[in-house]
Amino acid sequence: xxxxxxxxxxxxxxxxxxxxxxxxxxxxxxxxxxxxxxxxxxxxxxxxxxxxxxxxxxxxxxxxxxxxxxxxxxxxxxxxxxxxxxxxxxxxxxxxxxxxxxxxxxxxxxxxxxxxxxxxxxxxxxxxxxxxxxxxxxxxxxxxxxxxxxxxxxxxxxxxxxxxxxxxxxxxxxxxxxxxxxxxxxxxxxxxxxxxxxxxxxxxxxxxxxxxxxxxxxxxxxxxxxxxxxxxxxxxxxxxxxxx
Amino acid sequence: xxxxxxxxxxxxxxxxxxxxxxxxxxxxxxxxxxxxxxxxxxxxxxxxxxxxxxxxxxxxxxxxxxxxxxxxxxxxxxxxxxxxxxxxxxxxxxxxxxxxxxxxxxxxxxxxxxxxxxxxxxxxxxxxxxxxxxxxxxxxxxxxxxxxxxxxxxxxxxxxxxxxxxxxxxxxxxxxxxxxxxxxxxxxxxxxxxxxxxxxxxxxxxxxxxxxxxxxxxxxxxxxxxxxxxxxxxxxxxxxxxxxxxxxxxxxxxxxxxxxxxxx
Numbered sequence: 001x002x003x004x005x006x007x008x009x010x011x012x013x014x015x016x017x018x019x020x021x022x023x024x025x026x027x028x029x030x031x032x033x034x035x036x037x038x039x040x041x042x043x044x045x046x047x048x049x050x051x052x053x054x055x056x057x058x059x060x061x062x063x064x065x066x067x068x069x070x071x072x073x074x075x076x077x078x079x080x081x082x083x084x085x086x087x088x089x090x091x092x093x094x095x096x097x098x099x100x101x102x103x104x105x106x107x108x109x110x111x112x113x114x115x116x117x118x119x120x121x122x123x124x125x126x127x128x129x130x131x132x133x134x135x136x137x138x139x140x141x142x143x144x145x146x147x148x149x150x151x152x153x154x155x156x157x158x159x160x161x162x163x164x165x166x167x168x169x170x171x172x173x174x175x176x177x178x179x180x181x182x183x184x185x186x187x188x189x190x191x192x193x194x195x196x197x198x199x200x201x202x203x204x205x206x207x208x209x210x211x212x213x214x215x216x217x218x219x220x221x222x223x224x225x226x227x228x229x230x231x232x233x234x235x236x237x238x239x240x241x242x243x244x
Numbered sequence: 245x246x247x248x249x250x251x252x253x254x255x256x257x258x259x260x261x262x263x264x265x266x267x268x269x270x271x272x273x274x275x276x277x278x279x280x281x282x283x284x285x286x287x288x289x290x291x292x293x294x295x296x297x298x299x300x301x302x303x304x305x306x307x308x309x310x311x312x313x314x315x316x317x318x319x320x321x322x323x324x325x326x327x328x329x330x331x332x333x334x335x336x337x338x339x340x341x342x343x344x345x346x347x348x349x350x351x352x353x354x355x356x357x358x359x360x361x362x363x364x365x366x367x368x369x370x371x372x373x374x375x376x377x378x379x380x381x382x383x384x385x386x387x388x389x390x391x392x393x394x395x396x397x398x399x400x401x402x403x404x405x406x407x408x409x410x411x412x413x414x415x416x417x418x419x420x421x422x423x424x425x426x427x428x429x430x431x432x433x434x435x436x437x438x439x440x441x442x443x444x445x446x447x448x449x450x451x452x453x454x455x456x457x458x459x460x461x462x463x464x465x466x467x468x469x470x471x472x473x474x475x476x477x478x479x480x481x482x483x484x485x486x487x488x489x490x491x492x493x494x495x496x497x498x499x500x501x502x503x504x505x506x507x508x
Contacts, residue, residue: 047400050400050403050404051403051404052399052400052403052404068404069404070400070401070404070405072398072400072401075397075398075401077397078273078274078275080272080273080275080444080445080448081273081396081397081454081457082448082451082452082453082454082456082457083397083453083454084452084453087453087454090390091390091393091394091397091405092390092391092393092394092402092405092406092407093390094390116452142404
């Protein structure tokens with residue numbers, strides 16, 4: 001069953017086309033990752049899908065009454081705004097204490113409920129964002145570079161948490177990342193984006209595809225295999241991204 | 245009771261302070277202080293317009309403030325820095341207003357009353373308009389509180405939750421124009437931003453949540469309004485600046501108190 005699909009999206013800022021001829025669809029329960037170099041339109045695509053950007057042409061179809069949980073790339077809370085994690089979950093609609101506790105427990109941050117959002121560590125902050133996103137039992141969870149600012153073990157943990165949440169809720173997950181190795185191992189399907197869709201398929205298929213190797217270099221093929229078996233190692237990889 | 249000019253002044257100041265201090269929290273959270281300033285400076289142009297067309301000053305001010313606020317919104321999407329746009333519009337509108345007032349034929353008007361407020365001359369009619377505006381602003385704040393907060397945090401997060409951030413911005417702009425209109429009689433065009441920003445800033449340290457910050461800001465705003473009127477009677481000083489002075493004193497107390505508590 002298709003939850004969300006896009007047909008022939010075209011988005012441009014001014015005269016520069018960011019996305020061209022992008023079509024994709026997300027089925028219930030699958031984890032889809034969008035990878036691509038900086039400036040490849042990943043965030044633009046997600047923002048179009050959640051309705052924050054209007055595409056110049058093309059269509060976005062949602063299943064009627066689709067519940068989406070969204071985790072933004074970065075949420076900077078102004079220091080002048082006092083906000084506890086618990087109060088944050090109440091936006092825009094109040095939730096019961098039990099609902100809030102369940103969500104925070106599921107993402108492993110029940111102990112920070114009464115702390116100020118500004119005082120949380122990067123990992124805790126992202127987990128609170130995730131807790132808020134799963135409050136309405138979403139059918140589709142959308143995450144935009146949710147592990148930015150986390151170190152590699154932290155990021156790996158976060159992706160495993162997402163796999164757990166998916167297993168719990170049975171929701172589909174659509175995420176964007178440039179951390180190829182960690183992300184791809186957790187995905188059912190990978191879409192490689194660079195203004196248009198270069199290639200897509202299972203992680204193995206995409207990492208072997210010439211278009212993908214052209215964008216990211218060949219070194220990542222081995223890294224993928226490595227990370228599929230061991231998430232916790234500390235490695236310093238450099239992305240050989242050739243931007244357009 | 246309303247026959248007493250002091251009662252009318254107190255009611256006008258309290259109403260204005262209430263709406264301004266709560267709305268002011270959003271001005272502070274969104275770092276819009278200069279935006280408030282630009283909107284408020286445009287009020288003088290509104291005064292000139294109202295006098296020229298012989299309509300209510302509050303209506304004229306509200307109208308022009310709204311136009312300028314919307315203009316800032318539109319222009320700041322473009323390639324100019326928002327602070328530059330604000331600088332152009334704030335001082336442009338103020339200067340244009342001052343020139344327009346000088347060009348008005350006949351009636352010599354007391355410009356100082358509009359620049360610094362003249363709450364002691366508030367009439368029953370003014371009072372009715374001021375409180376109508378205040379109640380509309382408070383109702384909008386109450387009704388849109390969570391949506392405004394979410395749009396303040398992150399526009400995309402708001403969109404994904406079914407809240408249109410553009411609409412919330414527009415509502416905020418409308419409320420700001422409304423507060424500028426009702427505040428012109430109380431503290432005048434040049435001091436409106438003080439009434440927006442100072443109570444919220446003073447409330448920050450004492451607050452662990454947005455609602456509490458709004459409540460504390462309201463309390464500080466109302467205290468400043470009443471204290472300022474008392475001060476101006478005592479010392480025979482202009483009322484608008486006196487209100488702002490009391491607000492600043494409360495801010496200083498809150499800051500020093502906060503520092504004291506932290507170091508203790």
